[in-house]
Amino acid sequence: MKVPVEIITLLKKEEKFLIMTHINPDGDAIGSSTALSLALGSVGKETLLYDRDPVPQFYRFLPGYERFTNSISSLVTGHWSLILLDCNSPERAGIDNLTFKHSIVIDHHETERDFGDIRWMDTETAATGLMVFYLIKELGIKITRDIAINLYSAISIDTGTFRYSNTTPEVLRVGAELIEAGANPYYISNSLYETWSGGRFDLLIRALNTLEIRDDIAITTVTKEMFIKTRTGPEDTENFSNFPRMIQSVRISALFREIDTGLWKVSLRSKGDVNVARIAELFDGGGHKNAAGYKIKADLESAKEALLKAVNGYCHKSQQT
Ligand SMILES: [Mn+2]
Structure with a gap:
């Protein structure tokens, strides 16, 4: 998968990022956003992870989920760059009237709205978590165990844990790489599917x-x-x-x-x-x-x-x- 070079350039150049995803966040939204926040944080970037709605209880095994906040400081406006994940318009994230220094959209949904300075839309891709995986690698950032758990969970949710028609050899290869990086498939499947209240x-x-x-x-x-x-x-x-x-x-x-x-x-x-x-x-x-x-x-x-x-x-x- 080819990561747009403009995104790499911008992520290397800028220092402050608001990472935001859609309302009623699912596993792909939460996992891919948390993974990107952890990755950018590991190279000294400042990130604010935003969702209008709280992280559901059954996703609270994901390392770093507590980074999510539902309030955006007024300081963000105009000075921070936005990275919108797993959706492609601020309305889907439940916000409007905010301005950003730059805006990047990374998403795989079929229904497109016209928003963002740099849009990386790939409807053929199984999960936003997969796009974030390639993005983190392209940035030269190490996939830690915590990042791997988030990305593996993101991909699991959107592929029905490697069962749906979007489960390609590539998806399985990335899954294998994430297991090598420390994601435990049994622990993640158990946490995702067998911990209902x-x-x-x-x-x-x-x-x-x-x-x-x-x-x-x-x-x-x-x-x-x-x-x-x-x-x-x-x-x-x-x-x-x-x-x-x-x-x-x-x-x-x-x-x-x-x-x-x-x-x-x-x-x-x-x-x-x-x-x-x-x-x-x-x-x-x-x-x-x-x-x-x-x-x-x-x-x-x-x-x-x-x-x-x-x-x-x-x-x-x-x-x-
Ligand atoms: Mn998704």
Whole structure:
């Protein structure tokens, strides 16, 4: 993978970086951002690691996660350079009205917004963690054990731990290199997948109990009331939409999560060639081919109908081309 030379030059020249990633951060967002902060810190650069939302409990085994803050000092404005990771617009990170000395975007999502002085977008890449891996190497910075754990976790989350169609020989080679640098696959998989709280599991049971299958679309729902009853939060639903995809006949799995009365976050997961990023874009959302999302203001039934209609339209169109 070719790292743009302008990014290397800028990272070597500048001293102060605001590293920022998207709201509701996932493992790739947190792991790649923390890894880059640790790497730049190891060569004497100052970094501020920002996310609007807190790091979910189950990612708090990642070394350095406590660097994340949800407040940006006013000193940052105009004097610091921004590195935006795993998303490509400040809106996705939940901020606006900030100015930066320079802005760099490093991302692999299909849905692009027009932002950044230097944009490194690679939609073919499995994870932002992979791009950060090459970036750190290109900078000549040593991949320490802590950096390796973060990058391995980032890549794990976005490849379903080396199972999804984005798992290439290159991904496995980088994974092997990260293991050599000190990442322990068993420890990381165990931390990522086998440390759920009882409440989170209860929430999953409740969500799966709402399952309905319409044609080849599986729909599950999580309401605000379920969060209250199980003492959980929105971050606990990460990966929930993967479960109904286990059913052989299902091509799209959609999880409707209630944000507020009449406002829903819809997470889409698909199999094979069904590009759910294209469907999410119809609702001003976005993502990847097999994992995307959007928000919709409607009552639940209308929101479901709107999705089914969009999927029908998409399937009709893709049959024509
Ligand atoms: Mn990602």
